[in-house]
Amino acid sequence: MKCAVCSRKLQRAKLRYIVKINTFAAYDTFEITLDDLFKNYDTTIKKLLTSLRKKSKKALEEEIFKNFKFYLCKKCRNEYIKNPLGKRVKRLKKLKA
Numbered sequence: 001m002k003c004a005v006c007s008r009k010l011q012r013a014k015l016r017y018i019v020k021i022n023t024f025a026a027y028d029t030f031e032i033t034l035d036d037l038f039k040n041y042d043t044t045i046k047k048l049l050t051s052l053r054k055k056s057k058k059a060l061e062e063e064i065f066k067n068f069k070f071y072l073c074k075k076c077r078n079e080y081i082k083n084p085l086g087k088r089v090k091r092l093k094k095l096k097a
């Protein structure tokens with residue numbers, strides 16, 4: 001097992017870290033009105049199906065959910081937690097000012 005950043009070999013009994021990242025589509029609650037029940041959705045559904053058929057199963061799954069799991073050494077983990085989203089430092093300083 002190696003650190004995903006620096007490729008340093010990670011030994012089982014030694015301190016190492018796991019980074020798990022789950023991304024999934026957010027949604028808002030949907031309220032169905034009486035008008036919604038009487039609308040004709042044929043065209044909408046056909047367009048949706050057409051667009052879905054153009055995408056691979058994997059691409060569709062990744063639009064909804066994608067997860068990652070990495071092993072990091074202590075040094076790389078300490079760097080990672082300083083900026084887990086990989087934002088540029090200049091931009092972060094500007095936001096904090």
Ligand SMILES: [Zn+2]
Pocket residue numbers: 003004005006007008072073074075076077
């Ligand atoms: Zn490392």
